[in-house]
Each structure stands twice: as C-alpha cells, then as structure tokens.
Amino acid sequence: MTQVQLLNVNINNVAMSDLLDKLQGGGLVVTPNVDHLMKLQRDSDFYGVYQEAEYRVCDSKILMYVSRFLGTPIIEKISxxxxxxxxxxxxxxxxxxxxxxxxxxxxxxxxxxxxxxxxxxxxxxxxxxxxxxxxxxxxxxxxxxxxxxxxxxxxxxxxxxxxxxxxxxxxxxxxxxxxxxxxxxxxxxxxxxxxxxxRCPKWMSEVGLEWLYRLWCEPKRLWKRYILDALPFIYLIFKQRLKIYKNPWSKVKRN
The missing domain is CATH 3.40.50 (Rossmann fold)
Known part of the structure; x- marks a missing residue:
C-alpha cells in the first residue's frame, strides 16, 4: 500500500473498497484531517499512537488539495x-x-x-x-x-x-x-x-467546505480549531513544499 507524507504523517493512499477488504485482517483505522495534523505537531503521545496505527486514511478534502500541491495526490477521501x-x-x-x-x-x-x-x-x-x-x-x-x-x-x-x-x-x-x-x-x-x-450537505463535503458547515453549526466549540490552526498549517505545508519542514518528534525515542 503506497503512502503520501503530509507533514509528519504517512497517509495510506488507498481506495475505500480496498480498505474495506483489507480490514478483514484487523487493525486500527485513524482518519487524519487538518486538526489532527496540527495536534501531531504538539503532542508526542498522539504522534506515537499514529505511528502504531495500521491504517491512516485521509479524512479531508483540504488534505487532498494539499497533497496535489505537494505533487503526491491522494486518490480518495475516506472520512x-x-x-x-x-x-x-x-x-x-x-x-x-x-x-x-x-x-x-x-x-x-x-x-x-x-x-x-x-x-x-x-x-x-x-x-x-x-x-x-x-x-x-x-x-x-x-x-x-x-x-x-x-x-x-x-x-x-x-x-x-x-x-x-x-x-x-x-x-x-x-x-x-x-x-x-x-x-x-x-x-x-x-x-x-x-x-x-x-451531516454536512454532500456538495459542501465534495468541494472541501465541510469545515465551514461544522463551524457554522458549532462556532463556540470549533472556531479555535478551524480558525487559529489555519495559518500555522498553511505555513508548515509551504515549509514541506520547500523541503525545510522538520518533524518535531523525529528524535524522540519510543518504547
């Protein structure tokens, strides 16, 4: 199964049908989105869990756009x-x-x-x-x-x-x-x-606006997640594009 690196996460580049078939063998499925990726820059324990998960699949149309920007497109969003x-x-x-x-x-x-x-x-x-x-x-x-x-x-x-x-x-x-x-x-x-x-209307999800729908529905709970993390995320993606991004936990030894 091929993988696409977004910041410090290797996302499985897999179609839904293939994932469903592979799950017969068991495993933990995590679904990275922008919020997860930003948490993974700050939380080494969360990063460790992600490293141990058998499947990491793309939960965001935004991440699909980002993967294209980085030249390694993700084939399907699997929220x-x-x-x-x-x-x-x-x-x-x-x-x-x-x-x-x-x-x-x-x-x-x-x-x-x-x-x-x-x-x-x-x-x-x-x-x-x-x-x-x-x-x-x-x-x-x-x-x-x-x-x-x-x-x-x-x-x-x-x-x-x-x-x-x-x-x-x-x-x-x-x-x-x-x-x-x-x-x-x-x-x-x-x-x-x-x-x-x-749930978010399908057309909003398909164009990458699910975050806007959820923010509109739950502004008090989600504004920090979607607004405050947006600029740092864009900054880190440009660093990856320029090949100067560094994984904050690359030197952390795990048991």
Whole structure:
C-alpha cells in the first residue's frame, strides 16, 4: 500500500473498497484531517499512537488539495462518517462482524444501534455504551468499559469520543480486548447515525467546505480549531513544499 507524507504523517493512499477488504485482517483505522495534523505537531503521545496505527486514511478534502500541491495526490477521501456506514454495509452478511459502539451522549448510541441494525437487517451492532465525561482518566470506568466490550464478544470497536482521546484510548487498551480485531476511530459518526447531528450537505463535503458547515453549526466549540490552526498549517505545508519542514518528534525515542 503506497503512502503520501503530509507533514509528519504517512497517509495510506488507498481506495475505500480496498480498505474495506483489507480490514478483514484487523487493525486500527485513524482518519487524519487538518486538526489532527496540527495536534501531531504538539503532542508526542498522539504522534506515537499514529505511528502504531495500521491504517491512516485521509479524512479531508483540504488534505487532498494539499497533497496535489505537494505533487503526491491522494486518490480518495475516506472520512470516519463515510467509512463506518460503508463498513457495516460491506460486512452486513458476515456473521463474524459484531460491532460495539462506544461514544456519544447517553442514549444516542442506542438510537444509532437501532437505526443501523434496521438498515442492515440483523443485529450487527451488538451493544453500546456512552461513557461519562473524563472517563479516560478514571481507571475503574475504563475497566468497566473493557468488561462490557469483552462480555459482548464484539469483534469490532467503533469509538467516537473525539480526537486524540479516542485514538489514545484504543492504543492503551486494545491489548485487553479479547475478541476485538478491528478498531475504527470515527469521531462524531455515532451522532450522525442517530440523527442527533445533521451531516454536512454532500456538495459542501465534495468541494472541501465541510469545515465551514461544522463551524457554522458549532462556532463556540470549533472556531479555535478551524480558525487559529489555519495559518500555522498553511505555513508548515509551504515549509514541506520547500523541503525545510522538520518533524518535531523525529528524535524522540519510543518504547
């Protein structure tokens, strides 16, 4: 599988159909976008998780434009909100695929479960849990979540609690999940599947304006992410184009 380097991330240059087929072998899928790339300049632990993920796929039309600017075009945008429905549709008749949904507000994941199972025609989502705020710092809560997932016999964990929390939680705990082979970090996708949050219009997503739609919907939460990171990101991309960008964690030794 070929890769495209954007700053300090090597993104898998893969089509959705090929990714879905390869996931039969298991692995963690992360979906880099501009926000992730900027976090990866500041957070060495998050960078370490990204290095260990089996699949890093492009979650942004902006990154596709950037890859063309750098002369190494990415062939397809695969956002978490597109990957997840494609995944459960692709594996709808594979009885070994049993998904646990972790994330969203209380009750939202259950609505998503009912919606998805109705569309698929079987109970492909076998259980859900909406963790409380700050769960990742509570050892007892994390142990409870591990017990819930293990007792469900799920083979897939779809986690949507925001980045970098979701990726780092999986990296820390995946070894304790006995049956789970596939890990999908899917952000707000559970809310989309439940109809709790409306997805961006398709035409806006296709031209790279999904960020503008989300900013308009949630300005207080997202303005720093989309406005304050924009200029530093552009600056770093020009440095890469000029071949003077340096990975801030290139000399960090990891265990």
């Amino acid at each position: 978490g909100s597109d990957l997840f429905p494609a995944f459960y549709t692709y594996y709808r008749n594979d009885r070994s695929i049993k998904i646990f949904l972790l994330g969203a507000e209380d009750g939202i994941a259950e609505i998503a479960r009912r919606n998805i199972n109705f569309k698929v025609g079987r109970n492909i989502i076998i259980d859900t849990y909406s963790p409380p705020f700050g769960f990742e710092k509570d050892q007892e809560e994390c142990e409870k979540i591990l017990r819930l997932i293990n007792s469900s016999n799920a083979t897939v964990l779809a986690i949507g609690v925001g980045a970098p929390k979701q990726e780092m939680w999986v990296a820390k705990h995946r070894k304790y999940l006995r049956s789970v082979k596939i890990f999908l970090a899917i952000g707000a996708t559970i809310d989309f599947e439940a109809g709790h949050i409306k």
